[in-house]
Amino acid sequence: MGKRNRKLAKDKAPKKIEPKKPKGLTTDAFQNVLARMGLGTPNLMEGTEYPLTRLTNDYQLMNSLYRGHWIIRKIIDTIPEDMTRNWISITTQLPPDEIRKLDKLWRVRRIRQKILQGLKWGRLYGGAAGLIMIEGHEDILHEPLDYDTIMPGSLKGLMIVDRWSGIYPNPELVDDLDDPEFGLPESYQLTLEEGQTMKVHHSRIIRFMGRELPYWEKLAEVYWGASEVEVVYDELKKRDNTSWNIAQLIFLANLRVLKMKDMDQVLSIGDERAQRDLYNTVTAQNWLMSNMGLYVLGHEDDFATHQYTFSGLNDIYESFMLDIAGACQIPVTKLFGRAPAGLNATGENDMQNYYEIVQQQQESTLGPILDKLLPIMCMSEFGAIPDDLDYIFNPIRTPDDKEVADLADKKTKSIIETYNAGLISQKIAMKELKQMSDTTGMFSNITDEDIENADESTHQGELGFGGDIDYGGLMGSETPYRASLPQSDSTGVNKFRRVLDRFRRRLGNS
Known part of the structure; x- marks a missing residue:
């Protein structure tokens, strides 16, 4: 009997509740179940999740933010404009007058402006493309570009389209190891304004990418990148909500309170006429109130004002501004047009870091574009490509x-x-x-x-x-x-x- 009773007591005893272990996570982490701290415990921090949203696919959101939000527009435009502002210097042995012909070709065909446009749409939508328009090649766009078929003066510029409005990669990939675009789509389907669709070889397309993504995410985006808006979207919501709340508090900066005897009885048991008279009286006094007017009160009534203090709000607001600037890699002084804060602050270190970021973007993003365009420009202008054709990016900062x-x-x-x-x-x-x-x-x-x-x-x-x-x-x-x-x-x-x-x-x- 004793063993049986002990067994029954053991079965009836409450079982120890073990904290639920999240799937896919290791257990070699800090945990304090009684204090509800650490991995897998029921606390507010453990309720945090990071769902995969892929905001880049929301085309309407991208358009709305770029058209209506000045911060997003500056985030998208600032870095491309600085990347192309001082442009490049061609370092070939060509005579100066020949180099001037190339510089004129940039200007006449507006190739520089088209590249800037492509960089902006690539950052906004995660991807964009430019069709290299060569006269006489309208019927052979599906074939690889042969430099020998480029006639003098045949380069007509670039046609820029974003990834949602006119171009779609085909599933076949480049398998030539010597091709700089190895592993990327071999051809694209290009849709013109007339509704005509044509196949274009990748050698005739210039790609403008957004932020780089891991392999599987790149496949999900059809070999394009992510929009810059994705990185700053959450920080932007914090800043905007804080800004609107501060604006709303201004209306509550000076609250005026009127204390009236028996007002609750008039509102609760008084007839409709008495309530209307009370409302009309208070409304009339409110309209007549000014710094030169009088406010008539009863013997037992009282009137008071309560002021709201805004101390500390600016620090919170500036913290969200710093988060946005850090997310988009643009200094606060340039993004928001603010003067450097603090004693002896000049902002030179921030701008120097920013210039290094722009230079890195020039090498990784703008460099491959120019490597593809310059030989075509030389064939169109001179009929040959110099053996020592090369270029350097001019300094981003304009000296005084x-x-x-x-x-x-x-x-x-x-x-x-x-x-x-x-x-x-x-x-x-x-x-x-x-x-x-x-x-x-x-x-x-x-x-x-x-x-x-x-x-x-x-x-x-x-x-x-x-x-x-x-x-x-x-x-x-x-x-x-x-x-x-x-x-x-x-x-x-x-x-x-x-x-x-x-x-x-x-x-x-x-």
Whole structure:
């Protein structure tokens, strides 16, 4: 009997409730069941979830935010505009007049503006594309682009479409390991405004991507990326709700309270006429109230005001602004147009970090686009592609006048010293000065005819490689064996200096 009773008591005893372990999570974490703290315990923190929303697919939401929300518009536009603002410098051995032809092609065909538009739509919708329009290729868009079929002057620009309005990737992927677009769609279905659909080979398409995604998510987005709005959407809701609540509190900043004796009885048991008279009386006094008016009260009535304090609200509001700026990688000073806060704050460190982010975006996003476009532009303009065709991104930050003057002075001295050392000819030196005009604004009056008339030979100085050698005082200002050394020819130097003087006088008269 004793064993049986003990068994029954054991069966009736309440079972210990073990905390539910979340699926897919490891159990090597902190846990305090009695205090309801840690993994799997019933507390507010453990109720947090991060569902997969894929806001990029909400086309109407993207359009509404871009059209109606100034913060979203700045987030989408700011980085692409800075990426393309100072553009690139082509570093090939082409003559300056040939490089100017390429610069004119950017402008005439508005290729730079189209690239900027594609970058914006790629950031907003997660993806966009640009069709390279070449005259005479209308019927062979499904074939790979052959540079030899590009006739002079046949490049007509770009046609930009976003991923929801005109272009859809085909399922076949690029399997050529030498192709830079290996693993991406081999062709696209392009829909024109007339409703006509055509197949376009990927070599004729420029891709503008949003934020990169893992493999399976990239498949879910049909080889496009994620919109920038996804990253900042939750932070944007916090900021907007806080801003609207602060605006609503302004209406409650000064509450006026009227205490009336027996008002509750008038409202509860009084007839409709008495209630209406009371309402009309209070309404009339409210309309007549001003800093020069009177408020008539009964003997036992009372009137009071209560002011609301807004201390601390600004700190909360600025915290949400910082979260938005951090999510979109744009400094608060640039995104919201605010002055740097704090003692001795200049915002230079924030802007330097931002410039590095833009430079990284130029290399990863804008670089592949230019690598694809520049050879096509050269074939359309010159009929050939230079072997040394390359480019560099110009500095994002625009220097002020003093910095430009210092830069021009240093560059000019470097060119003259290199010329005096006999390493370059007068013609090359003048080409360098002419090319320097793009960044400094100086020596822009040097014409191609002046460059052609310049001397192509290099003069030889002391020791056979230039004149005016500085020995740092180790051997004095002159060598005792100067007569036995070849003397430098100053004719070329004087001629070059006369040319510079002529241009300085021309600049002074203009």
